[in-house]
Amino acid sequence: MRAITSVEAQSRFEQLLDAAQREPVTITRLGEPDTFLISASDMQELLAIQRKRGQALEGVRSWCAGATASINAKQAAEVATLSDEDVVRLVHELR
Numbered sequence: 001m002r003a004i005t006s007v008e009a010q011s012r013f014e015q016l017l018d019a020a021q022r023e024p025v026t027i028t029r030l031g032e033p034d035t036f037l038i039s040a041s042d043m044q045e046l047l048a049i050q051r052k053r054g055q056a057l058e059g060v061r062s063w064c065a066g067a068t069a070s071i072n073a074k075q076a077a078e079v080a081t082l083s084d085e086d087v088v089r090l091v092h093e094l095r
Contacts, residue, residue: 001024001025002023002025003025003028006035016037024038
């Protein structure tokens with residue numbers, strides 16, 4: 001990946017646009033990477049990856065919510081069958 005200072009980038013912007021079509025260009029400021037210049041096709045690819053990642057995360061969140069609801073419903077049904085003596089025994093076991 002090519003790196004160039006921000007001062008050079010200002011004076012050679014047209015060349016940077018051409019270079020970014022071949023590979024990403026790092027623009028540095030005070031010796032540290034500040035900005036990346038990439039082609040439109042690279043940006044579209046990154047956005048597509050980001051969308052897929054977001055969809056995958058949403059699927060995981062949905063699955064977790066369903067699993068949690070299922071577990072909570074099962075636990076609620078089990079708790080409903082406990083007698084007062086069972087509750088007291090469980091409290092004493094936890095101490």
